[in-house]
Amino acid sequence: MCRIAAYIGPEVPLENIVVHPKHSLLVQSQNATEAKLSVNGDGFGFAWYAADLQPDPQPGLYRDVLPAWSDGNLVSLCRMIRSRLFIAHVRASTMGETARANCHPFSHGTWSFCHNGQVPHFRAIRRRMEAALPDPLYEARQGSTDSEMLFLTLLANGLDTDPAAAIRATLSRVGAAQATGPVRMTCVFSDGTTLYAFRHASDHNSPTLYASRALDHGGFALASEPLCGNAKAWRALTPDTLYRLSKTGDLSEERLFPAAHLLSA
Numbered sequence: 001m002c003r004i005a006a007y008i009g010p011e012v013p014l015e016n017i018v019v020h021p022k023h024s025l026l027v028q029s030q031n032a033t034e035a036k037l038s039v040n041g042d043g044f045g046f047a048w049y050a051a052d053l054q055p056d057p058q059p060g061l062y063r064d065v066l067p068a069w070s071d072g073n074l075v076s077l078c079r080m081i082r083s084r085l086f087i088a089h090v091r092a093s094t095m096g097e098t099a100r101a102n103c104h105p106f107s108h109g110t111w112s113f114c115h116n117g118q119v120p121h122f123r124a125i126r127r128r129m130e131a132a133l134p135d136p137l138y139e140a141r142q143g144s145t146d147s148e149m150l151f152l153t154l155l156a157n158g159l160d161t162d163p164a165a166a167i168r169a170t171l172s173r174v175g176a177a178q179a180t181g182p183v184r185m186t187c188v189f190s191d192g193t194t195l196y197a198f199r200h201a202s203d204h205n206s207p208t209l210y211a212s213r214a215l216d217h218g219g220f221a222l223a224s225e226p227l228c229g230n231a232k233a234w235r236a237l238t239p240d241t242l243y244r245l246s247k248t249g250d251l252s253e254e255r256l257f258p259a260a261h262l263l264s265a
Contacts, residue, residue: 001035001207002104002116003028005227006087006188008195008245009219011051014078016217018046018088021227026075029068029090034208034225041067042093043103044074047112048086049192057192059112063103084247085195087188089114101143106151108140110192111159115147116207116224117185121178122146129153129173150174150187159189163196164242164254171200171256188222195245197222198256199237210234213249220249 005025007017018025023033029040045063050056060081064071068090089104104114119125129149130138137152150170157169174183182203189196199206212221212234221227222245226234237243242254 001032001037001040002092002114003032003035003040003090003224004087004114004116004186004188004209004222005089005224006190006195006197006222007083007219008085008190008247009215009249010217011082011084012217012219013080013082014046014048014086014088015075016215017086017221017223017227018078019075023225023227023229025088025090025223025227026068028225032225035092037092040090040092041069042091042098043100044068044071044088044090045103045105045114046078046086046088047105047107047190048081048083049190051084053110053192057110059105059107059110059190059192061105061107061112063100063105065098065100065103085190085192087112087114087190087195097144099143102145102148104147106143106148108137108151108155111151111155111189113151113154113187113189115150115185115187117183117201118181119146119150119174119183119185120180121175122149124178125175132156132173150185151189154189160191163244164256167198167242167256186224193247195220195222197237197243197245198241199239200256201239204239206239209237211237211243211245211251218249220245220251
């Protein structure tokens with residue numbers, strides 16, 4: 001499984017989240033403690049947004065196939081790049097070869113997206129999901145992962161206008177667990193203004209994601225594992241709930257399914 005870290009708030013260097021914390025994303029790339037695999041060495045990347053979205057609202061994107069700990073540019077870039085909103089990811093591949101096009105985050109227009117988990121029956125449904133994409137999104141696909149297909153399907157299902165409805169429609173298209181195993185996913189994404197996140201698993205065992213306001217620069221962070229190494233300082237996010245985080249630190253929650261659905265799933 002992969003590891004994710006994201007931030008929204010006052011402009012800070014990326015190193016405040018990716019490099020410096022005791023249990024930073026860089027540390028998690030070699031020593032994850034809440035994942036099936038402790039090492040996430042199949043590439044990394046980060047997407048960040050400028051302080052002023054005009055005239056260019058699209059995120060900057062840096063991705064590479066090297067393990068995060070072996071890329072000599074990572075620490076320097078994270079020291080020099082400052083942002084009010086960014087998403088970072090280290091990859092442990094479950095679907096798709098180790099290639100830059102398969103590294104997260106993915107971006108399209110103003111959106112950036114990363115995913116931790118897997119759709120184990122993806123090969124069986126890939127052609128159907130590809131056929132459902134409108135031509136511009138089909139042509140935008142660069143890699144071969146289930147993660148990128150989830151992102152493009154979310155966009156096709158109306159992510160721009162109603163993220164919760166887009167998630168429900170996408171999960172319906174993916175379908176339930178198959179003989180190959182359960183569907184599991186934690187997704188973090190942004191349109192450059194708001195940071196979104198949700199967790200879901202067909203076996204109720206979705207990959208971890210925590211939130212913290214305990215940052216000395218006043219921002220709000222999301223991470224697969226608490227960056228300070230102290231789980232008590234972080235809040236585990238509830239599965240099947242869409243979280244929206246604003247730049248002022250406001251957090252809203254929206255249940256993705258009725259309680260009856262969750263009890264019967």
